[in-house]
Amino acid sequence: MNWGKSIVVAFVAFAAFIGVLVTICVREDISLVSNDYYQEELDYGAQMQRVRNAQLLQRQPSITLTADHQLKLQCPSDFQLDHGQIHLYSPRNIKQDRMLSLSNETGSEKYFEMNGLERGKYKVKMTWSMHGKEFYYETVIYL
Numbered sequence: 621m622n623w624g625k626s627i628v629v630a631f632v633a634f635a636a637f638i639g640v641l642v643t644i645c646v647r648e649d650i651s652l653v654s655n656d657y658y659q660e661e662l663d664y665g666a667q668m669q670r671v672r673n674a675q676l677l678q679r680q681p682s683i684t685l686t687a688d689h690q691l692k693l694q695c696p697s698d699f700q701l702d703h704g705q706i707h708l709y710s711p712r713n714i715k716q717d718r719m720l721s722l723s724n725e726t727g728s729e730k731y732f733e734m735n736g737l738e739r740g741k742y743k744v745k746m747t748w749s750m751h752g753k754e755f756y757y758e759t760v761i762y763l
Contacts, residue, residue: 649713670747670756677755683744685761691720691732691744704748706732712740722748739763 660667674680679696683706686692693706704722720732746757 666754667756670754673753674755674757681746681757683746683757683759683761685734685763686731689734689763691734691761693722693730693732693746695728695730700750702749702751704746707745707747708737709743709745710738710740711743713738716740716742722746734763737763 679698681696681699682692682694684692684694691706691708695701701722701724703724706720706722708716708718708720710716716738718737722730740763742761742763744759744761748755
């Protein structure tokens, strides 16, 4: 085999490698952090105010995972939620995201089933309204 054939074989092998690499990259599912990220960016000031409101509370809510894989929300006894929601955000797969509603409750423990969720990291984003103010709390759990 002479040099000319070796160079052609090397170019063909390189082209095949690039073709396989491009095919793998195109098939990869890339989820954005949010579908409406532009609107969320416009509302960033209001979100920072919610975070500040939550930081000024004497006691914040506690969100943990129980041994039997239930999400446990524990609010201080002086909490009087008007309404709220918990967003479970999966950085790996947008199909695993969940929205949980919070109703008009006074400081208690509440449990949510985590059935059907894949194992992995989840950001738990809690937004709620209380006494005419909005609050935001975020933590990370691992299923």
